[in-house]
Amino acid sequence: MTHTTRRTFVLGALALPFASLSTRALAQAGFPDRPLRIIVPLAPGGSADAVCRLLSNGLSQVLGQTVVVENKPGAGGITGLSEVARAKPDGYTLGYSLAGALTVAPHIATRMPYQMSDLTPVSQVVAVPEIIVVNPKLGVNTLQELIAYARANPGKVNFGSAGNATIPHLGGELFKRTAKIDIVHIPYRGSGPALNDLLAGQVQMMVSDITLVRSHIEAGRLIGLAVAGPARVSELPKVPTTAEAGVPGMVVSNWHGIVGPAGMSPALLQTLHGAIRKAIAMPEIKQRLEKEGADAVASSSAEFATFLAKESSVWGGLTKELGIKWD
Structure with missing residues (x-):
């Protein structure tokens, strides 16, 4: 996605020393008997690309x-996923996508x-909860303080x-509507420039992937107000959830999730699913993901x-309300 969040997702070397595993117990008769390919509909270097390569090592084992x-980037993820949609439903061509390409782009x-x-x-592979962060210069330290400030300064x-x-x-x-506040969106060409301006105080807040801002929160350069997920993140235990706040x-x-062409058999x-579940549970992979807040x-x-x-309904309704369209 040309607009898709680009972020540094530090995973280290992707060639992991996986333990030898029994492989054929999971496979249906004859599958797989040749290499599989997973299409990432985004440019190299983002978090989806890095996690997919990490996962692919586990799946290979x-x-x-x-x-x-x-x-295969382009058109908000549509270019790569269209190739997946045209493939044979035999499991040898899959797509690995962020949320936006599957639940926003179609709308x-x-x-x-x-x-x-x-x-x-x-399969949904990982969840990367967003976190509401602010520049310390704004002078707020809790989500309720941010809401009060925004209401006093529309x-x-x-x-x-x-x-x-x-x-x-x-x-x-969504935060703007849920909290009933008047805040102004400033779009950038990627998450890097947006983060740089947040750190410099040119913008006051972001709803960001935890993986992008965790180190800045720990260093005191940003203040994490609330995790927009169902539970607190172990790497930032003092930051409450939005519900708690x-x-x-x-x-x-x-x-991130994996999709395939229509018509794939239940078997x-x-x-x-069994292969993905076993791969994602490998200690080497699980620890890398947890370290980054995924x-x-x-x-x-x-x-x-x-x-x-459910996700498509939420984002479809919001994009319609905002009147967003891509030509």
């Missing part, structure tokens, strides 16, 4: 086959080369994002489908 990651793209029914949900608080229709942008808009309707995650989905999920196809429908 579990399935006993090479898993190749291919980056705002004026020309879609495929429908969401052309894709099969395979239109004076600016929030930055990686660009229009990114999850951090929509998260900020009095805004229970503010829940936002820039999650194949079960095999892939939660391993590894949901089933049915669970992911239900989750996608």
Whole structure:
């Protein structure tokens, strides 16, 4: 996604010394008998790309086959996912996507080369809860103090994002509506420039992936007010959730998930789900994810489908209200 959040997701070397695993117990008869490929519809270097490469190493061990990651960015993730939609439903071509490409882009793209029914949900892999952060110069230390300040100073608080229709942008808009405050969106070309201006005080707040701002919170350069997730993050134990801070309707995650072409068999989905669940539970992978504030999920196809429908409803309604469209 050209607007998709770009962030530094420090995972270290991706070639991990995985333990030898029994592989064929998970696989249905004959699958896999050749390498798999996972298309990431984003440019190299972002968190989705890094986590997908980390996961692919684990899947290679579990399935006993090479898993190749291919980056095919463009059109908000539509370019890469359209190739997945056209592939055979045999499990050898999958897509690894951020939330926006699956639950935002379909609502705002004026020309879609495929429908969401052309894709099969395979598994949500991780959840990356967003966090509301402010520059210390603003003089607020809690979420309620931020809300009170914004109400007393309508239109004076600016929030930055990686660009229009990114999850951090929509998260900020959701916060604005949930808390009933008047704050102003400032879009940037990527999360890096937005973060730089937040640190410099050019914008006062962000709804950000935890992975992007955790080190700045720990160093005191930013103040974390609330985690927009169901639970506190172990790496930032003193930061409350939005529900604990009095805004229970503010829940936002820039999650990652795997999809495949329509028509994948239940047996194949079960095999892939089992492989993903086993790979994501490897201590080396789990510890790397937890260190960065990402939660391993590894949901089933049915669970992911239900989750996608709920997320799509939330973001579809909000983008319609905001009048966002991509030509």
